[in-house]
Amino acid sequence: MTDSFYGEVLADHNLHPLHRHDMPCATHVCKGLNPTCGDDIELHLDIHDGIITDGSFTGIGCAISQASADIMLELIIGKTPEQAKYYTALFRRMISGEITEDELEELEEAGALQNVSKMPARVKCALLSWNTMEKLLDGGDS
Amino acid sequence: MTDSFYGEVLADHNLHPLHRHDMPCATHVCKGLNPTCGDDIELHLDIHDGIITDGSFTGIGCAISQASADIMLELIIGKTPEQAKYYTALFRRMISGEITEDELEELEEAGALQNVSKMPARVKCALLSWNTMEKLLDGGDS
Amino acid sequence: MMMNKALLSKSNFPVFDVYKDLVYLDNSATQQKPKSVVDAVNTYYYEQNANPLRGLYDLSVKATDAYEDSREKVRGFIGAKSVKEIIFTRNASESLNLVAYSWGRANIITGDEILVAVSEHHSDLLPWQLLAKEKGAKLNYLECDEFGEYTIDAFRAALTPKTKLFAIAQISNVFGRVNPIKEFAQICHENGTIIVCDGAQSVPHIPVDVQSLDVDFLAFSGHKMLAPMGIGVLYGRKELLEKMPPFLSGGEMIEYVTREGATYAELPHKFEAGTVNVGGAVGLAAAIDYINELGFDAIEQRENELTELAFNEMKKIPHIHIIGADNAADHHGILTFTIDGVHPHDIAAIFDADNVAIRAGHHCAQPLHQHLGVQSTTRMSLAFYNDEQDIERFIATLKTIRRRMGYDG
Amino acid sequence: MMMNKALLSKSNFPVFDVYKDLVYLDNSATQQKPKSVVDAVNTYYYEQNANPLRGLYDLSVKATDAYEDSREKVRGFIGAKSVKEIIFTRNASESLNLVAYSWGRANIITGDEILVAVSEHHSDLLPWQLLAKEKGAKLNYLECDEFGEYTIDAFRAALTPKTKLFAIAQISNVFGRVNPIKEFAQICHENGTIIVCDGAQSVPHIPVDVQSLDVDFLAFSGHKMLAPMGIGVLYGRKELLEKMPPFLSGGEMIEYVTREGATYAELPHKFEAGTVNVGGAVGLAAAIDYINELGFDAIEQRENELTELAFNEMKKIPHIHIIGADNAADHHGILTFTIDGVHPHDIAAIFDADNVAIRAGHHCAQPLHQHLGVQSTTRMSLAFYNDEQDIERFIATLKTIRRRMGYDG
Ligand SMILES: Cc1ncc(COP(=O)(O)O)c(C=O)c1O
Numbered sequence A, B: 001m002t003d004s005f006y007g008e009v010l011a012d013h014n015l016h017p018l019h020r021h022d023m024p025c026a027t028h029v030c031k032g033l034n035p036t037c038g039d040d041i042e043l044h045l046d047i048h049d050g051i052i053t054d055g056s057f058t059g060i061g062c063a064i065s066q067a068s069a070d071i072m073l074e075l076i077i078g079k080t081p082e083q084a085k086y087y088t089a090l091f092r093r094m095i096s097g098e099i100t101e102d103e104l105e106e107l108e109e110a111g112a113l114q115n116v117s118k119m120p121a122r123v124k125c126a127l128l129s130w131n132t133m134e135k136l137l138d139g140g141d142s
Numbered sequence C, D: 001m002m003m004n005k006a007l008l009s010k011s012n013f014p015v016f017d018v019y020k021d022l023v024y025l026d027n028s029a030t031q032q033k034p035k036s037v038v039d040a041v042n043t044y045y046y047e048q049n050a051n052p053l054r055g056l057y058d059l060s061v062k063a064t065d066a067y068e069d070s071r072e073k074v075r076g077f078i079g080a081k082s083v084k085e086i087i088f089t090r091n092a093s094e095s096l097n098l099v100a101y102s103w104g105r106a107n108i109i110t111g112d113e114i115l116v117a118v119s120e121h122h123s124d125l126l127p128w129q130l131l132a133k134e135k136g137a138k139l140n141y142l143e144c145d146e147f148g149e150y151t152i153d154a155f156r157a158a159l160t161p162k163t164k165l166f167a168i169a170q171i172s173n174v175f176g177r178v179n180p181i182k183e184f185a186q187i188c189h190e191n192g193t194i195i196v197c198d199g200a201q202s203v204p205h206i207p208v209d210v211q212s213l214d215v216d217f218l219a220f221s222g223h224k225m226l227a228p229m230g231i232g233v234l235y236g237r238k239e240l241l242e243k244m245p246p247f248l249s250g251g252e253m254i255e256y257v258t259r260e261g262a263t264y265a266e267l268p269h270k271f272e273a274g275t276v277n278v279g280g281a282v283g284l285a286a287a288i289d290y291i292n293e294l295g296f297d298a299i300e301q302r303e304n305e306l307t308e309l310a311f312n313e314m315k316k317i318p319h320i321h322i323i324g325a326d327n328a329a330d331h332h333g334i335l336t337f338t339i340d341g342v343h344p345h346d347i348a349a350i351f352d353a354d355n356v357a358i359r360a361g362h363h364c365a366q367p368l369h370q371h372l373g374v375q376s377t378t379r380m381s382l383a384f385y386n387d388e389q390d391i392e393r394f395i396a397t398l399k400t401i402r403r404r405m406g407y408d409g
């Protein structure tokens, strides 16, 4: 696996996602889609007492959108919605190529998606789950 | 008048037409028009016992269409409809640049329009009256 | 304001190298192309050509960037708020048809009125005539005076509570006069009327800012402003475009398609069906670069200078009648005229013999000619790259015309 | 049949000089341009550019000739009876929309049926879907089998006495298979049904003769056959075109215009509103010259050879599934496929990293993908100027994809 195209972190999250499963009783659900590539995602979060206690995703998409969703959930479970939004802002800046080394650290494994800033056609794939999460936290869908 | 642009014959027929007047009692009348340039003509002929005994035209048009109409009438008055059609065929061939010296002679003054074969945009102007005459002889209009 | 006067010169236009003796005065019909524009298109085809928008490879990303950068350039050029308001079409005619088909068919109903200036080019008249017929609406005309002027009073009087749309050129291709679009737009909006501005003759010659004019739609053609044929623009106010149904349908303008129906892509793509004309858009962007570098100050100054020279000389020649304003400043490089006793086709033929290209006919404005009571006219129209010698040659031929047609003087 | 094999070479295409390492296999989306085509357009702009059709001066006559000679070239290329049947449009999508708007709105009424092949490109589907909605007609689909084949029996069964129009591509941009247009046309005409043939993928690759196929309409795009973007063609049978109302209206497509109405110009001008794209038409004519000089025998032989090479190699690689026919001969340079466990976007990204340009997505054929039960696919599509090394590079990358995505083999 040493010549993995997207790097091992992404390949791993794509092939062996930790959070890719249904969560029928989640407190919050939100759908997101990228019409141009046909990717769609359903994001599930449990939010109790101001903390994201659990989360999962279902749907189809390319390795970048799948890995991005999985890594995002890994990062935000256990955090507050405000923290999750803060990470979203950081992630967006990383994708636009405007992030500092220190901030990159904060994103932990999500930093593996930094190269997407050089693939303009894939930006939407990387952002899909993050946009969907933001929509959910802002009261979107159910 | 020696530097006349179209030659003296055409200039003369344009400025001093012999047959440009109304003929309310003509036995045959036919309208012709060139939509692209807005030229239109009304051709009047008196045909008695198989002879074109008189003719005239009214309407508006450029020097080429006006002179062509006047010269045509000059040529066909006194002839039979068959002869008039024969001249039309000759005239068309002259305009397409496919006429012999002898045939050109037959067209008399109409030969002054020979140069139109080098002005593709003006071919329709030169042909307007001839086409209208043919339409008339074939039973067009009233 | 940048200004690079070297750009005024014909030497940037290879056609004048090929035809050294040519005097080209048919610029309102189409302009000649500077080398920089043709080169930009070539570079696109050799270094960036691919089908844009959906490509996931480098060349297609380059093509997409070339296309969208051109759109951004157009946006800046006419001062639109957003690139979503810039739709690439084939020419001004298609832009106007798009509005008539999409906005028109969704908004005009029986009994409505459409007001069109009587001097409109057929491309800004027929789409409304056909729309009015289809919908049972009434087509009214705004009349101009003999100098080609539309007054605010006449406009207020022509407007009724039922007037849903008003169409007018910013500069008529026969008169050359600038119409008071900003004032018309304000009155339109107070009346709940949409204003469509035909910018085919204005955008190439004067600075046009859609926000300051406050028009709802603006249409123009690339080929009349140094760019290749086959590319045009429709500007539309976003709030209107968003509510409009699609016009042409097909690839690239959709989100999802099923057997039963479809949802459409976001603006501006909703209105751009099929493979887009990237080469044309790149050519238009290069043309805008040329104009920006030269600057409208220089363009207007030069064109006004030449117009004045021609106008003053024409006024000295007997039997010549200029259509429209009786002062050069209101002609913007467009001088349409008649000569007593000489048909415009003959005038054009004589000019052609002297290698001066001008236009004769109805200039796609037959109702205007009917209104003015003339069958057809002759028009000379200039661009910044014309020069004094062109005007002298034009005047020299003009002086000979009646004589060459057999008149005594 | 002429045949100049030197024309097969990439060396005629400057883009491959600029990008020496590029493997371009997205030819169904758009083709690259030979130098001769780009040069022909430049020559037009430098030596013949003017607004054609109405000009009374030399340059405008040259532009008119350039434009009408191009039309005659297109006529000969597809074997139409008359130049009146050749309408220049922007692209195949616009050609199809023209038929839907003009023929469709004048002829389709409530209760009629429109039959469309399920594999159609959105550009040959949405115009009919919208037309059916507007008119209250029923849109039916002709289904293909898993190999992309449409049988005559299935076609007869899908046709009803109410079927007014049938739309199908001669070659689908996903399958690459040639459909039996001639047989379909005959059955259509026995049934009083109009047949619209989308030739976007066939005209560039196989000889197409509209009289022998006996289709009523044929649409195709210049940019998919070596020509510039922004020029397309609609062929229409004269008897039909003559009866159809105009589509776009404006300058150049009229005879007389008054305030109240208009009469329209003769074919083909009736359907070409506004200033036409002479540069584009000239480019298309130069592309046809290139194709004619090379000859379809050489083109087909070369494209089939390369298709077979790629097809056979792909069949050897595990986890790869080719969409459509299970033999190379039925693919005509179009090989659409899936790879188990790998999303097409990732496939395209890996190809791009290896400088191989291929396409991933729904290829503007979403209903077909729904029919086939796949979300999206990957497509390589070749042209005669591709070579064995391109195919080798394609196959070499293809073999590594699953491994590079983290699979064991
Ligand atoms: C089969 C088919 N039809 C129609 C089209 C539309 O062509 P264009 O985008 O040039 O209008 C395409 C190409 O995209 C195609 O492949």
Ligand SMILES: Cc1ncc(COP(=O)(O)O)c(C=O)c1O
Binding pocket: C028, C029, C091, C092, C093, C094, C121, C123, C124, C169, C171, C172, C173, C198, C200, C201, C221, C364, D251, D273, D274, D275, D276
């Ligand atoms: C005022 C005006 N409007 C519209 C048009 C139509 O432009 P196009 O023919 O490029 O569509 C023209 C030019 O012919 C024009 O002068």
